[in-house]
Amino acid sequence: MGRIIIFTGKGGVGKTSIAAAHALISAEEGKKTLLVSVDMAHNLGDLFACSVGRNVTEIKKNLYALELDPDYIMHEEFPNVQKAVIDFVGASGANITLNGHFPLPGFENLFSLLKIKQLYESNAYDRILVDCAPTGETLSLLKFPELLSWYIEKFSPVGKIMLRVLNPISKLRYHVKLPDRKALGDLGQMHLDLINLQELLKNREICTIRLVCIPEKMVVEETKRNFMYLNLYRYQVDGVFINRILPEHMDNPFMEKWHSIQKQYIEELEKVFVHMPLSYIPWYPEEIRGSQAVEKLCEDLRSLSNLFDIRLQTDNEEYSLCENGYLFTLKLPGVIEDEVEVYMHNLDMNIRIGNFNRCIPLPNTLQRSQITSVQLEQGVLKIQFKIPEFPNTEEAH
Numbered sequence: 001m002g003r004i005i006i007f008t009g010k011g012g013v014g015k016t017s018i019a020a021a022h023a024l025i026s027a028e029e030g031k032k033t034l035l036v037s038v039d040m041a042h043n044l045g046d047l048f049a050c051s052v053g054r055n056v057t058e059i060k061k062n063l064y065a066l067e068l069d070p071d072y073i074m075h076e077e078f079p080n081v082q083k084a085v086i087d088f089v090g091a092s093g094a095n096i097t098l099n100g101h102f103p104l105p106g107f108e109n110l111f112s113l114l115k116i117k118q119l120y121e122s123n124a125y126d127r128i129l130v131d132c133a134p135t136g137e138t139l140s141l142l143k144f145p146e147l148l149s150w151y152i153e154k155f156s157p158v159g160k161i162m163l164r165v166l167n168p169i170s171k172l173r174y175h176v177k178l179p180d181r182k183a184l185g186d187l188g189q190m191h192l193d194l195i196n197l198q199e200l201l202k203n204r205e206i207c208t209i210r211l212v213c214i215p216e217k218m219v220v221e222e223t224k225r226n227f228m229y230l231n232l233y234r235y236q237v238d239g240v241f242i243n244r245i246l247p248e249h250m251d252n253p254f255m256e257k258w259h260s261i262q263k264q265y266i267e268e269l270e271k272v273f274v275h276m277p278l279s280y281i282p283w284y285p286e287e288i289r290g291s292q293a294v295e296k297l298c299e300d301l302r303s304l305s306n307l308f309d310i311r312l313q314t315d316n317e318e319y320s321l322c323e324n325g326y327l328f329t330l331k332l333p334g335v336i337e338d339e340v341e342v343y344m345h346n347l348d349m350n351i352r353i354g355n356f357n358r359c360i361p362l363p364n365t366l367q368r369s370q371i372t373s374v375q376l377e378q379g380v381l382k383i384q385f386k387i388p389e390f391p392n393t394e395e396a397h
């Protein structure tokens with residue numbers, strides 16, 4: 001089974017460098033490795049001092065690189081999907097511009113994810129390492145498959161059927177299988193692809209996310225929020241890389257001051273990510289450009305014994321049975337109680353935190369239920385659903 005590792009973090013913190021070093025080490029281990037950039041400001045070519053573009057380029061033995069152009073992929077590789085979604089939005093009465101652009105901002109980027117899924121399913125690579133754009137854009141990208149699925153489930157008949165079949169409680173209890181894709185139209189296939197995409201990206205055996213940061217206030221704050229939002233959308237973070245750490249004893253008061261500032265933020269990161277593998281990377285005297293410079297970074301990463309292991313033990317979201325109904329738990333490390341709002345709206349459970357609202361269609365079993373309690377305990381959100389006359393009249397559909 002292949003692996004996908006996604007690198008994310010604030011702009012300029014070292015995502016590309018660290019993703020590239022992972023890629024070099026992976027190739028050295030004899031694993032066929034693809035390093036993919038989904039940042040529109042691609043710079044893999046710069047880093048390896050060679051030309052990388054829309055087509056897979058071999059960098060060295062076992063190492064391949066690709067810079068994705070979502071607009072190109074959308075038109076050239078998934079024209080049916082694009083058309084199906086535009087027709088669907090048109091039919092649902094949404095305002096759509098005449099030149100065929102989709103009104104959901106960032107829609108094109110979804111095609112980068114669909115392309116990654118296609119590359120994964122081709123079985124051509126053992127590991128796919130994804131170098132992302134800065135945090136905000138990456139979060140918008142990663143929430144897109146669920147968001148678009150939600151639209152299809154709400155507004156198209158095919159989506160409504162899928163929602164019934166695929167709700168998490170039906171899956172939990174009846175081990176239902178996905179419908180045959182040939183039996184579905186273009187929109188149904190698109191929806192199925194979105195569901196498969198989410199299953200792929202949220203399957204911790206396959207896909208994990210690694211956060212890259214530097215020990216500075218703004219970056220630490222953003223890293224904590226990013227981690228919490230990734231959890232909100234059920235992505236699995238399995239490592240944090242603290243980059244650009246100054247050496248000790250620099251014999252220079254100015255640098256010593258910076259060193260003590262860094263120390264304070266490293267300690268804060270250690271407290272927040274207490275159960276997460278943290279990796280410490282020094283600040284090198286030179287930029288990381290060209291394979292030789294990346295090699296220096298590789299030396300430091302190689303000393304981490306379990307670099308490609310999945311460093312996670314448990315899922316971060318689940319439904320379980322409890323007295324009178326079901327309990328939904330979601331790990332939201334670092335969230336502040338006052339900022340979490342949970343409410344039902346149109347048969348969906350909404351979890352709102354700051355500017356992000358995750359809308360989770362409720363399984364049919366829970367649609368007649370009531371939320372009886374919402375609690376946040378040590379970073380875990382616990383939502384209890386009471387089902388009338390549970391369990392006697394309870395059915396899964």
Ligand SMILES: Nc1ncnc2c1ncn2[C@@H]1O[C@H](COP(=O)(O)OP(=O)(O)O)[C@@H](O)[C@H]1O
Nearest residue numbers: 011012013014015016017244282283284287288
């Ligand atoms: N540990 C480090 N020491 C020295 N320079 C670094 C280090 N990590 C990154 N850099 C440099 O910082 C800049 C940004 O790194 P990059 O990997 O492109 O970040 P991102 O992909 O997050 O924007 C690059 O010029 C890179 O060479």
Ligand SMILES: [Mg+2]
Nearest residue numbers: 015016039043
């Ligand atoms: Mg980058």
